[in-house]
Amino acid sequence: MKSVRGMPPLPEDGSPMSEPVPALSQPNAFRDRLRLLALLALVALWIGPTWVRAQVETGVVDEKGAVRSGIAAALALIALWGLSATSLASRTLRGLRVGGAATDAFLALATTGLLIVEHPWIPGGDLREAWVPIFGPLALLATLDAIVIARRRKPGFEISIIRAGAAIFAAAALGIDGRWIPAGIAAWLGIAPLMFLKLPTAFKARRSLEAFVLVAAVMAGLAPWIHKLAVGWNPAIDRELSWPVYLWCVTAAFLVTSALDGLMRPEAEAEPA
Numbered sequence: 391m392k393s394v395r396g397m398p399p400l401p402e403d404g405s406p407m408s409e410p411v412p413a414l415s416q417p418n419a420f421r422d423r424l425r426l427l428a429l430l431a432l433v434a435l436w437i438g439p440t441w442v443r444a445q446v447e448t449g450v451v452d453e454k455g456a457v458r459s460g461i462a463a464a465l466a467l468i469a470l471w472g473l474s475a476t477s478l479a480s481r482t483l484r485g486l487r488v489g490g491a492a493t494d495a496f497l498a499l500a501t502t503g504l505l506i507v508e509h510p511w512i513p514g515g516d517l518r519e520a521w522v523p524i525f526g527p528l529a530l531l532a533t534l535d536a537i538v539i540a541r542r543r544k545p546g547f548e549i550s551i552i553r554a555g556a557a558i559f560a561a562a563a564l565g566i567d568g569r570w571i572p573a574g575i576a577a578w579l580g581i582a583p584l585m586f587l588k589l590p591t592a593f594k595a596r597r598s599l600e601a602f603v604l605v606a607a608v609m610a611g612l613a614p615w616i617h618k619l620a621v622g623w624n625p626a627i628d629r630e631l632s633w634p635v636y637l638w639c640v641t642a643a644f645l646v647t648s649a650l651d652g653l654m655r656p657e658a659e660a661e662p663a
Contacts, residue, residue, distance in 0.1 A: 419658065421652065426475070428648075436467070440634070455638065459613040459638075460511045460620075464500065466606050472492060474603065476488075476492075483590075484540070486599060492536045495533045499529040501575050505519075512572060521569075528557055528576075528579050531552065550583040551583070555580075559580075560572075560573075560580075561579075565577075570620055585601070596652075597656040600653045601653060603645070610642045610645065
């Protein structure tokens with residue numbers, strides 16, 4: 391068996407092998423595990439301590455992070471979990487694509503569930519029923535995309551492009567109508583399928599994934615203020631910047647830093663020979 395540097399080994403007769411060996415991209419396991427620990431800290435801050443004491447019609451209530459940061463934080467956390475787990479577990483272009491599509495499926499499914507139960511995180515009144523047929527099919531398309539990529543020997547980008555086009559069209563229509571929360575979610579679901587488009591190697595795909603981790607981390611850090619602008623806050627009777635809010639922002643800043651490091655060093659550094 392003969393081999394050429396940068397190419398898979400060839401049989402002794404010189405004919406190429408029928409199945410090329412995919413190039414592997416080793417994750418930076420230390421960075422990815424630290425990132426997952428930081429995400430655990432964010433979840434604990436999101437559901438644990440009281441962020442503020444707020445004035446409502448019936449009196450004064452304690453409001454936790456989930457109430458103060460809403461849908462922006464919820465979907466940012468889902469995206470960060472999915473992309474970080476993908477970065478840690480995947481070593482091939484196929485694996486990275488499957489993880490990206492699965493993350494999009496969870497985001498669309500969570501949005502669909504919130505619309506069905508008419509959750510106040512996504513205001514819109516009776517119009518919310520009309521948005522379910524947008525995000526439900528996007529969840530199914532992303533799931534189908536993940537399955538096809540995982541099972542087909544040479545997966546293309548047909549389904550990725552179809553769901554990207556459908557989501558971008560929906561985002562434009564919702565944005566024109568001034569429905570900024572569903573429009574923003576649809577915009578992510580439209581752009582995310584294109585993160586691996588025409589990238590020939592796992593190394594380049596991993597760098598593209600880190601760019602989306604960066605965007606999700608920024609969204610997580612800004613989530614309380616995004617929620618304030620898009621949905622609204624109950625007025626706080628004390629200061630709004632409490633210690634859980636500071637810790638939330640610091641932890642999100644760490645995730646942003648990890649993504650910037652990932653853009654510069656997508657893979658684990660090779661061990662010296």
